[in-house]
Amino acid sequence: MSTLESISTNNNKKVVELGSPSDAPALATRSNPSQDWSTYASNSSDSKTPIAGIDAALKRLFDFVVGGIALIVLMPFMILLSILIKLDSTGPALFYQQRQGRNGETINVYKFRTMYQNFSTPVPTKESFKQTQKDDRRITRIGAILRKTSLDELPQLFNVLQGSMSLVGPRPHPAPLDEQYAHIIPTLRSRYTVKPGLTGWAQINGFRGETTRIEDMVGRVEHDRHYIKNWTLWLDFKIIAITAIKGWTHRNAY
Numbered sequence: 001m002s003t004l005e006s007i008s009t010n011n012n013k014k015v016v017e018l019g020s021p022s023d024a025p026a027l028a029t030r031s032n033p034s035q036d037w038s039t040y041a042s043n044s045s046d047s048k049t050p051i052a053g054i055d056a057a058l059k060r061l062f063d064f065v066v067g068g069i070a071l072i073v074l075m076p077f078m079i080l081l082s083i084l085i086k087l088d089s090t091g092p093a094l095f096y097q098q099r100q101g102r103n104g105e106t107i108n109v110y111k112f113r114t115m116y117q118n119f120s121t122p123v124p125t126k127e128s129f130k131q132t133q134k135d136d137r138r139i140t141r142i143g144a145i146l147r148k149t150s151l152d153e154l155p156q157l158f159n160v161l162q163g164s165m166s167l168v169g170p171r172p173h174p175a176p177l178d179e180q181y182a183h184i185i186p187t188l189r190s191r192y193t194v195k196p197g198l199t200g201w202a203q204i205n206g207f208r209g210e211t212t213r214i215e216d217m218v219g220r221v222e223h224d225r226h227y228i229k230n231w232t233l234w235l236d237f238k239i240i241a242i243t244a245i246k247g248w249t250h251r252n253a254y
Contacts (some may be wrong), residue, residue, distance in 0.1 A: 050193035051231050053124070058233055063167050066240070067160035078154055081112060088142040091117030094155055099172035102195045107164040107171055109196075110155035114143030156198045168236040169197025170224035171208070181217050188217075191224040194231075199243040201227035201235075 051059055082093035091113055101107035115138045139147065146152040159165035165172070170191040182188050202208070202223035211217045227235070 041123060050228065055231070059166060059231075059236065060163070062165075062233060062236060063160050067157050067167055071157040071161065074154060074157070077235055080153065081154075084142050085113055085140075085146075089116055089140045090154070097174065099196065100175055100178060101172060101190060102192060104189065104192050106175075107159070107172065107196075109165070110158050112143075112146055112152040112155060113140075114147050114152045115139055153198060164195070165200070166195040166197045168227075168239045169195050169200055170227070171200055171203060171220075172196035181211075181214070184214065185218060185221055187225060188221050191221055191228070194228055197237060200224065201239060204239055204242045 049062075083095040093113060094110060096108040096110050097111045098106050098107045143152070156165055160167055178188060200223075202220045204222055207216065207220040207223055211220070
């Protein structure tokens with residue numbers, strides 16, 4: 001297995017780079033528009049190690065038990081949030097958006113509505129999809145708070161119980177977002193060898209929110225690949241614990 005080395009970018013995010021520093025171009029060249037970004041995420045076969053067999057059964061049992069307990073405990077709070085959303089703007093408190101699931105299948109990901117109803121698009125397309133930006137006028141008042149604290153993701157506990165998502169795994173992307181990067185990051189599809197997660201290794205390492213630069217997506221993909229190749233039940237415990245302690249807010253969460 002390749003050695004993992006963490007290096008900091010100019011926005012204080014960590015990018016996982018496979019191999020020694022000499023195996024990839026210098027970090028300073030990452031702002032060069034002509035850079036061949038595929039060198040940062042090689043299309044190697046060692047990424048094809050999906051969680052399967054007894055490991056998959058243990059992970060599913062963990063998801064069902066812990067996710068079920070979390071949903072029961074948080075249900076009164078989720079009901080309160082639903083009421084606040086309804087009072088703040090017109091439209092349903094909950095909505096779903098189609099995202100990419102395991103093996104690229106389309107899944108309906110549940111969320112609290114954080115945008116005005118006209119902008120809450122269940123099926124994002126190349127024409128309608130637009131990543132959320134800072135001070136985005138599509139976001140409601142209560143929605144801004146929910147997104148900043150990641151509380152809008154809590155309904156995905158229903159996805160976990162359904163089995164379309166896991167508590168921990170790569171975050172599910174809208175299809176148009178993946179299409180933007182798939183041709184320059186050959187390993188991007190490898191993150192879909194496992195179920196997407198409510199939280200993940202990339203998220204607790206700072207790779208969340210808007211991907212304004214190519215290295216943002218490269219870092220996210222490589223962290224997801226690292227998680228898949230090094231998965232243990234203990235790693236899931238660790239990621240959930242870190243998320244619970246300090247993973248709810250981030251400067252890129254808006």
